[in-house]
Amino acid sequence: MPIYEFHCEECNKDFEHLVLIASAVDGLTCKHCNSPNIKKMISTTSNQPAKGAAIPAGALSGCSSSSGFS
Numbered sequence: 668m669p670i671y672e673f674h675c676e677e678c679n680k681d682f683e684h685l686v687l688i689a690s691a692v693d694g695l696t697c698k699h700c701n702s703p704n705i706k707k708m709i710s711t712t713s714n715q716p717a718k719g720a721a722i723p724a725g726a727l728s729g730c731s732s733s734s735g736f737s
């Protein structure tokens with residue numbers, strides 16, 4: 668599930684919000700001061716690994732060697 672991180676320009680606080688569709692962020696307000704003056708930030712959720720980390724380096728090298736690269 669995409670959880671976006673927002674930064675409020677009014678109270679300078681960060682908060683997270685679960686966003687199911689991109690347009691849902693329209694009209695979203697700060698959880699702390701209720702201000703609409705917020706910025707969406709790129710958030711990497713901790714409960715899902717990064718795409719680069721999903722493939723171990725050993726798997727890549729083993730694949731290339733088994734394909735007759737040498």
Ligand SMILES: [Zn+2]
Binds near residue numbers: 675677678698
């Ligand atoms: Zn705020």
